[in-house]
Amino acid sequence: MNLFDSVDTLKGIGPKTAEVLKKYGIRTVRDFFYNLPRDYENYARPVSIAGIRPGKVIVKGKIDSLSTRRARRRNLSITEGVIRDKTGAIKVVWFNQSYRIRQFEPEKEYFFTGDYEFRNGKYSLTSPSAVLASDVDTTSGLSPVYVAHGKLKSSDFKRLMNGSRDKFALIPDLLPTVRPGVRKDALFFAHFPNSLKSAEGAREYLAYEELFELILAAKLNRQENDRLRATEIPFDASLVREFVASLPFKLTNAQRLASWEIFQDMTRPTPMNRLLQGDVGSGKTMVAAMAAYEAISGGAQVALLAPTAILATQHYESLKKLLEPFHITVALLTGATKDKKNLKVAISQGKISLVIGTHALLTDDTDFLNLGLVVIDEQHRFGVEQRQKLMLKSPPGLAPHLLAMTATPIPRSLQLTLFGDLDVSILNELPAGRQPVKTSLITEVETKERLYPAIREVLSRRPDAKKHGDRAHGQQVYWICKAIEENGISETTSVKTRCKKLQDSFPKCRVEFLHGKMKPADKDAVMERFSSGEIDILVSTTVVEVGVDVPNATLMVVENAESYGLAQLHQLRGRVGRGASESFCFLLTSGDARPSKRLLELERSNDGFHLAEVDLKLRGPGEIYGSLQHGALDLRIASLSDTKLIHRAQEDVKKFLMEPENMLKYKELMQGITKYQQITTLN
Ligand code: ADP
Ligand code: MG
Numbered sequence: 208m209n210l211f212d213s214v215d216t217l218k219g220i221g222p223k224t225a226e227v228l229k230k231y232g233i234r235t236v237r238d239f240f241y242n243l244p245r246d247y248e249n250y251a252r253p254v255s256i257a258g259i260r261p262g263k264v265i266v267k268g269k270i271d272s273l274s275t276r277r278a279r280r281r282n283l284s285i286t287e288g289v290i291r292d293k294t295g296a297i298k299v300v301w302f303n304q305s306y307r308i309r310q311f312e313p314e315k316e317y318f319f320t321g322d323y324e325f326r327n328g329k330y331s332l333t334s335p336s337a338v339l340a341s342d343v344d345t346t347s348g349l350s351p352v353y354v355a356h357g358k359l360k361s362s363d364f365k366r367l368m369n370g371s372r373d374k375f376a377l378i379p380d381l382l383p384t385v386r387p388g389v390r391k392d393a394l395f396f397a398h399f400p401n402s403l404k405s406a407e408g409a410r411e412y413l414a415y416e417e418l419f420e421l422i423l424a425a426k427l428n429r430q431e432n433d434r435l436r437a438t439e440i441p442f443d444a445s446l447v448r449e450f451v452a453s454l455p456f457k458l459t460n461a462q463r464l465a466s467w468e469i470f471q472d473m474t475r476p477t478p479m480n481r482l483l484q485g486d487v488g489s490g491k492t493m494v495a496a497m498a499a500y501e502a503i504s505g506g507a508q509v510a511l512l513a514p515t516a517i518l519a520t521q522h523y524e525s526l527k528k529l530l531e532p533f534h535i536t537v538a539l540l541t542g543a544t545k546d547k548k549n550l551k552v553a554i555s556q557g558k559i560s561l562v563i564g565t566h567a568l569l570t571d572d573t574d575f576l577n578l579g580l581v582v583i584d585e586q587h588r589f590g591v592e593q594r595q596k597l598m599l600k601s602p603p604g605l606a607p608h609l610l611a612m613t614a615t616p617i618p619r620s621l622q623l624t625l626f627g628d629l630d631v632s633i634l635n636e637l638p639a640g641r642q643p644v645k646t647s648l649i650t651e652v653e654t655k656e657r658l659y660p661a662i663r664e665v666l667s668r669r670p671d672a673k674k675h676g677d678r679a680h681g682q683q684v685y686w687i688c689k690a691i692e693e694n695g696i697s698e699t700t701s702v703k704t705r706c707k708k709l710q711d712s713f714p715k716c717r718v719e720f721l722h723g724k725m726k727p728a729d730k731d732a733v734m735e736r737f738s739s740g741e742i743d744i745l746v747s748t749t750v751v752e753v754g755v756d757v758p759n760a761t762l763m764v765v766e767n768a769e770s771y772g773l774a775q776l777h778q779l780r781g782r783v784g785r786g787a788s789e790s791f792c793f794l795l796t797s798g799d800a801r802p803s804k805r806l807l808e809l810e811r812s813n814d815g816f817h818l819a820e821v822d823l824k825l826r827g828p829g830e831i832y833g834s835l836q837h838g839a840l841d842l843r844i845a846s847l848s849d850t851k852l853i854h855r856a857q858e859d860v861k862k863f864l865m866e867p868e869n870m871l872k873y874k875e876l877m878q879g880i881t882k883y884q885q886i887t888t889l890n
Contacts, residue, residue, distance in 0.1 A: 208377045210237035210875065219370035224359070231356040237875075239371075240378065240394050242364070243413070244351030247406055250318050250340075251348025257294035261330070264323045267340055268292040269316055275305045290319060290332065297323070298331040307337075316340040318350075338362070349400045368398050381876055382419060383869060384859040390416070411852070418856035419863075420876070424883035425629075426860055435606040437478035438579040440505035442470045450500050453532065454493075456638065462490055465632035466497045469610060472630065473502060473580070479608035482586070484616050485634030486815035487781020488641065491612045492522060494634070495582045496529050498610055503535055503560040507579020510607075511563045512597060514588035516541040516727045517734050521756060522584070523563045530561065540564035540573070543727050569596045578607050586611035614781065615774050616819040635816065643813040644784035645791050648768070648806055650798030658764065658793055659712060665762040666716060666743055671786035679740025683760040685782055686746045689767050698722050698748050705766075706746040713744065721747040749775070751782055758786030768794035773805045773822040777815055784813075 214233055215225035233239055253267040254260075273288035286301040286308060299319065301307050311317065321335025343350050353364035375398075378391035393412040400406035447470070451458060458466075465483060472479035485491045499509040511526075513519040523539040530537055538550055538559045544567065553559050557576030562568065578601045583589060594611075601607045616633075649657055662684055670679040686709065688701045699722055706720040719742045721733045730750070737745045738757050745751070745760075763783045768776065776794070784790040794806055808821050863869050870877055 208236065208374055210235065210240075210378070211878075212236050214239050217367075217371050217374070219367055224367070227357045227359055233356075236374075239367075240375070240398075242353070243397050243410075245354050246352045247400060247403070248318070248320055248350045248352055249348055249403070250338075250343045250350055253318060255294040256290070256292045256297055259297065259323055261323050261325065263321070264332070265318055265320045266290060266292065266297070266332070267316055267318050269313065270299065270311045271313060273308055273311070275308055287331075298329065299335060300326075300331045301334050304334070310337065318343060336361075347401045347403075349403065349406065351398060351400070372399065379875070381416060381873070381879075382859075382863075383873065384419075384863060385412070385415075415852055415856055418853055419860060420880045421883050422853075422856050422860045423863065423876070424880040426864060427880070428884055432480050433477050435478050436476055436604060437473075437606050437608055438505070438507050438577070439476050440470075440473035440502050440507065440579065440608070442474050443501070443504060446504050447497065447501065450497065450533065453529075458493070459490065459634070459636045459638055461485070461634040461636040462494055465494050465634060468630070468632050469494070469498045470501055473498070473505075473608050478606040479580075479610065479630070481610055481630040481632060483610060483612045483632045483634070485612070485614065486616065486637070487614045487778060488637055488785050489614075489634035490638055491584075491614070491634060492525065494632075495584070495610060495612065496526055498580060498582065499526070499561050500530060500533065500535070502580040502608070503530075505579070506577065507607075508554075508557060508559070508575050508577050509561045509580045509582065510568060510575070510578060510597060510600070511561065511582040511584065512568055512589065513563065513565060513584045515750070516543060516565055517731060517750070517755060518584065519563050519565050520731060520734075521738075525756075526561065526563065535560050537561045537563065540567050541727070542567050543731070566593070569593055573600070575600050577602060579605075581607045581609050583609070583611045586613050587615060614778060614815070616816045640787045641784060642787075642789050644780055645789065646780065646794065646810045646813075647791070648794045648796060648802050648810050650796055652798060654795070658795075661791060661793070662713070662744075662762060662764075665791070666713070668761070668788065670740065671759045671761065671788045677740060679759055680743065682762070682788065683737065683740065683742070683757065684744045685751060685760055685763040686744060687751070687763065687765045687779060688746060688748055689770065697724075699724055702746050702748060709744055709746060716743040717741060718744045718746065721745060721750060723748055723750050749779065751779075755782055756785060757782070761786065761788050761790040762793070763791070764793045764795060766795045767797075768806055769796050769800075769803055773809060773818055773825070776805075776809055777818050780809070 212235060213225070214220055214228050214235055215222060217236060217239065220228070220239075228234070228239070233242055248265065250265060250267070253265045256266060256268065259266065268290045269292075270288050270290050273286065275284055275286045277283070278285050282303075284303055284305050286305055288299050289296050290299050316339075317337045318340055319332060319335040319337050322333050323330060324333055326333060338350065351361075351365060351368075353361040355361055375391055375395040378394055380387055381390050389412055393409040393416075396405040396409040397413060400409070447466075465485075469479065469481060469483075472481055483491055483494060485494075495511065499511070502509050511519075511522060513522055519539060519541050523537065527537045536559045538554070538561070540547065540550060540554075540562055541564055544550065547567070550559070551573055554562055555574040555576060562575075567573075581597050583594060583597075586594070598607060598609065665684060666681045668682045670677075671682055686705060688705050689698065702720040702722045706718050710716070710718045719733055719736065721730060725733075733742070733745070734755065736742045737760075740759060761783055763780060765771070765776065765779060771779070780792045783792060794809065796802060796806065804825060805821075808818060812818055
């Protein structure tokens with residue numbers, strides 16, 4: 208048996224079943240064995256009907272009096288019956304499962320698993336799954352539950368697994384660092400547990416295996432990176448001092464430390480591969496500016512990639528102001544840039560030192576003479592291939608230094624595993640004088656009495672900063688609407704409707720809107736007017752989420768707050784609280800349900816790192832990873848908060864790498880980790 212054989216070489220899996228499996232990513236024999244149960248039903252201790260309580264239950268009994276009827280509501284069939292054991296009887300009901308009528312034999316016993324709940328005036332067992340009692344392994348009483356894939360239900364997977372039961376003994380070892388045979392046992396007991404303990408042991412080993420692969424992938428990425436060459440940028444203390452002295456403010460200690468780490472990295476002949484994490488408003492752009500300044504003074508060109516035209520333009524304007532006094536040429540390259548051709552010629556001749564742009568930077572005809580540093584803002588917005596494209600624009604044989612920036616903090620546990628081999632700098636300090644944003648949850652019905660007065664108050668305050676909002680009458684407001692179509696109402700309509708309502712309520716104010724469907728040039732124009740203070744209230748979709756910096760905006764309203772994730776709300780909120788004035792964020796909810804844990808945490812805390820930990824607990828690592836990196840990390844079992852297991856895997860990977868011939872010997876392992884290598888790399 209070869210684990211990489213196609214799945215249809217297994218008994219009982221024909222071309223049709225294989226087709227379905229393939230659609231769900233189960234292509235090989237290996238994939239099939241690793242399609243682990245999501246859970247186990249424990250049939251060892253069913254409840255007696257006399258002692259039943261509401262909630263999830265397992266009962267063992269016979270079924271009778273089954274009948275199906277149509278409900279008054281169209282398209283709904285209701286199948287009802289009675290389940291009996293020695294102690295009593297309960298009602299059972301299924302919706303749209305009329306096949307249940309034919310499923311049961313009256314004299315046989317079944318296990319029923321489902322919710323015992325109060326519905327339409329009485330208690331019943333709702334939509335339980337049912338298995339023949341004689342089919343369940345009687346020694347353990349455990350039965351695996353698989354995620355259904357298309358037509359293939361959990362019971363189908365059980366049947367197919369059973370068909371290959373004797374194949375497990377042939378599974379070879381994967382890792383050198385564990386007891387021989389442990390892998391085949393683990394896979395076997397994951398599918399056919401003879402006790403809860405054996406199932407748990409199996410999963411622990413498989414989690415370990417997964418962590419081992421993940422960590423090995425990260426370590427190999429690191430080794431590969433260290434084999435590349437980069438332009439060495441000598442550190443010039445007097446240049447840096449001069450630049451820092453020109454700034455209108457003092458750097459925070461965190462900015463100082465991060466830039467020092469970057470300067471050190473760039474002096475080396477291997478490319479820097481550093482992630483700069485900093486909460487919204489922590490001043491990452493300034494750190495990027497210093498890195499760019501240093502690299503350019505060392506003779507290299509620098510590219511800064513931003514996810515949106517608004518953001519690229521803003522970076523362009525602030526960096527130009529900072530760097531042009533030092534005779535550094537700065538250019539902006541977005542889709543809307545006129546005369547791209549001449550600009551690209553200038554870039555290829557090295558006449559432009561710093562190019563700031565969007566995806567337009569990535570096209571094949573954008574060549575650099577000597578690209579030495581790449582800065583990627585909001586790096587999770589870009590895919591691996593996009594980042595790669597830019598990295599390949601260095602002179603032949605050289606790779607640029609890479610500084611990736613993100614405002615989504617990585618929880619520490621994730622950092623230790625996935626990002627364990629990345630260099631990370633953290634801006635954990637906000638510039639002096641900032642005040643935390645005051646966040647309140649309010650319901651829609653309170654809009655007029657609580658929210659409007661707060662808005663009025665902010666609009667009548669003196670403008671915050673001189674630089675920004677120099678044409679402002681008072682301070683400014685963001686009002687965030689849903690960015691997706693809902694109940695047939697498009698983002699355009701919802702933004703326009705809200706805009707009109709606000710204009711009616713605040714007749715003396717200038718209210719305008721912004722949404723994703725607008726032409727880039729129109730968007731930029733609106734943003735420009737908001738930035739200069741001509742607009743008092745900006746009604747917008749989440750297009751303002753990323754990086755926009757208007758310190759005179761001090762109040763934000765987020766409609767439908769419950770529909771956003773924690774990280775995104777924190778990002779949005781970061782658009783206010785950027786100046787010296789007290790700022791506010793109102794999270795508007797429908798008020799139908801109790802506010803979620805997410806929103807309550809957001810109301811309590813302004814600390815992005817704390818919120819990231821909470822988010823990790825609430826959503827699990829897969830989701831978090833998706834928002835950090837483009838592309839999902841699909842961990843089957845490993846928990847990234849299991850520090851003990853992580854530590855063991857780290858130690859074992861270290862040992863594994865000490866013997867380079869291992870990489871040739873363990874072919875399956877090396878083949879399996881390429882997918883992890885792709886997602887744990889920055890460049
Ligand atoms: P982010 O980390 O969210 O990208 P920015 O780089 O946009 O933050 O910086 C936010 C604001 O803080 C900008 O207006 C910037 O000029 C300002 N800023 C950056 N560093 C400092 C500092 N050390 N002191 C005061 N203001 C700063
Ligand atoms: Mg930013």
